[in-house]
Amino acid sequence: xxxxxxxxxxxxxxxxxxxxxxxxxxxxxxxxxxxxxxxxxxxxxxxxxxxxxxxxxxxxxxxxxxxxxxxxxxxxxxxxxxxxxxxxxxxxxxxxxxxxxxxxxxxxxxxxxxxxxxxxxxxxxxxxxxxxxxxxxxxxxxxxxxxxxxxxxxxxxxxxxxxxxxxxxxxxxxxxxxxxxxxxxxxxxxxxxxxxxxxxxxxxxxxxxxxxxxxxxxxxxxxxxxxxxxxxxxxxx
Amino acid sequence: xxxxxxxxxxxxxxxxxxxxxxxxxxxxxxxxxxxxxxxxxxxxxxxxxxxxxxxxxxxxxxxxxxxxxxxxxxxxxxxxxxxxxxxxxxxxxxxxxxxxxxxxxxxxxxxxxxxxxxxxxxxxxxxxxxxxxxxxxxxxxxxxxxxxxxxxxxxxxxxxxxxxxxxxxxxxxxxxxxxxxxxxxxxxxxxxxxxxxxxxxxxxxxxxxxxxxxxxxxxxxxxxxxxxxxxxxxxxx
Numbered sequence: 462x463x464x465x466x467x468x469x470x471x472x473x474x475x476x477x478x479x480x481x482x483x484x485x486x487x488x489x490x491x492x493x494x495x496x497x498x499x500x501x502x503x504x505x506x507x508x509x510x511x512x513x514x515x516x517x518x519x520x521x522x523x524x525x526x527x528x529x530x531x532x533x534x535x536x537x538x539x540x541x542x543x544x545x546x547x548x549x550x551x552x553x554x555x556x557x558x559x560x561x562x563x564x565x566x567x568x569x570x571x572x573x574x575x576x577x578x579x580x581x582x583x584x585x586x587x588x589x590x591x592x593x594x595x596x597x598x599x600x601x602x603x604x605x606x607x608x609x610x611x612x613x614x615x616x617x618x619x620x621x622x623x624x625x626x627x628x629x630x631x632x633x634x635x636x637x638x639x640x641x642x643x644x645x646x647x648x649x650x651x652x653x654x655x656x657x658x659x660x661x662x663x664x665x666x667x668x669x670x671x672x673x674x675x676x677x678x679x680x681x682x683x684x685x686x687x688x689x690x691x692x693x694x695x696x697x698x
Numbered sequence: 699x700x701x702x703x704x705x706x707x708x709x710x711x712x713x714x715x716x717x718x719x720x721x722x723x724x725x726x727x728x729x730x731x732x733x734x735x736x737x738x739x740x741x742x743x744x745x746x747x748x749x750x751x752x753x754x755x756x757x758x759x760x761x762x763x764x765x766x767x768x769x770x771x772x773x774x775x776x777x778x779x780x781x782x783x784x785x786x787x788x789x790x791x792x793x794x795x796x797x798x799x800x801x802x803x804x805x806x807x808x809x810x811x812x813x814x815x816x817x818x819x820x821x822x823x824x825x826x827x828x829x830x831x832x833x834x835x836x837x838x839x840x841x842x843x844x845x846x847x848x849x850x851x852x853x854x855x856x857x858x859x860x861x862x863x864x865x866x867x868x869x870x871x872x873x874x875x876x877x878x879x880x881x882x883x884x885x886x887x888x889x890x891x892x893x894x895x896x897x898x899x900x901x902x903x904x905x906x907x908x909x910x911x912x913x914x915x916x917x918x919x920x921x922x923x924x925x926x927x928x929x930x931x932x933x934x935x
Contacts, residue, residue: 469706472710472713473710473846476847610873612871613872613876616876634847634848634896635895636848639850639877643879643883646880647879657875658875659869659872660872
């Protein structure tokens with residue numbers, strides 16, 4: 462039987478064997494939600510970069526849009542922050558978005574040794590669930606967390622995905638059961654639970670309630686971003 | 699308000715500031731359950747050591763008992779394995795137990811920078827809860843996990859403790875909420891849940907059902923081991 466596991470923080474990725482695996486990278490608030498939303502609104506590709514130094518050369522360059530945040534706040538020289546709502550107008554169709562975020566980009570970067578890396582969020586949960594079920598590899602869900610710490614919303618997504626593939630995958634460690642139990646306890650009031658989280662209280666102080674509500678809306682898009690070389694592009698059917 | 703946090707794997711301890719904190723180290727199956735049980739049965743002190751090399755010099759030495767395991771299995775040259783039931787006869791009263799285990803000793807070792815390090819297990823849950831509430835420091839629960847991975851039973855203990863001090867501590871990150879939600883989902887059938895865990899299936903294959911049932915019995919003892927220099931001794935009232 463295929464195996465599934467969950468890495469609750471990028472700091473723990475080194476303990477997992479990525480070879481031959483399908484990795485699902487998750488940073489619900491807000492990097493992976495942005496990635497799904499951007500590509501679903503016809504952005505050509507996303508270049509996730511780990512450092513601001515790698516992002517800056519694309520500033521004001523034709524065909525490129527720079528996006529990202531540090532500690533939840535947009536940097537003055539960037540075109541966009543980390544709000545998924547910025548992409549819903551379709552204004553960036555055809556562009557390359559160069560995206561550097563605190564945790565999500567790091568999680569992607571540390572997952573590159575996997576056989577395939579896709580991007581998950583509540584906004585594409587159903588599509589990710591179906592893809593995970595339909596393919597044949599072992600699966601590792603890598604949560605971006607918050608500065609090396611476990612966070613609630615990424616763990617909840619991991620639990621939701623583990624719960625939806627129940628019976629088709631064996632748990633490799635206890636982490637899938639931990640997040641599944643937690644998700645089941647929270648599922649009846651997901652957004653109420655997420656509003657209790659430390660990270661969300663931080664973001665809430667930054668006045669982004671609309672972002673948070675959007676990030677928790679399940680399965681708005683059927684698109685799955687996949688890492689292809691250095692870029693995220695839509696996974697083809 | 700005092701703060702509480704949970705470190706789900708010794709690999710993550712470096713992300714936490716331990717200074718001034720009370721750390722509760724947890725390795726339910728079976729190191730910290732052994733420590734509580736041994737001291738509650740009049741063992742003089744426990745010397746937790748990280749490596750077998752540090753343990754071996756005490757082998758066959760008068761007044762010392764060597765104890766430990768690697769991958770759940772006792773080593774031939776040691777007096778004892780990692781079963782808490784070995785101590786309930788009182789045969790080791792007055793002795794020093796030199797204990798090296800896969801995960802528990804490592805978690806203790808990495809927690810030494812804290813203001814105080816105590817040892818928690820389900821068998822002394824009530825005593826630990828009362829002590830944590832009665833003192834004034836911020837608290838970090840350090841789960842021993844399994845080879846750097848998150849495990850179910852240590853996370854459940856952390857959730858049980860967070861749940862019991864609700865309202866008296868602010869959560870420092872999301873980890874306390876994650877384990878509390880998981881614990882609440884599992885609380886109605888704690889042992890049934892634990893028997894679903896990967897680690898427990900591993901131990902179960904080693905034929906230690908009695909150990910597991912003992913390790914999940916709440917509040918058998920009112921004793922709390924505390925790290926004093928290199929040794930664990932009973933915390934005085």
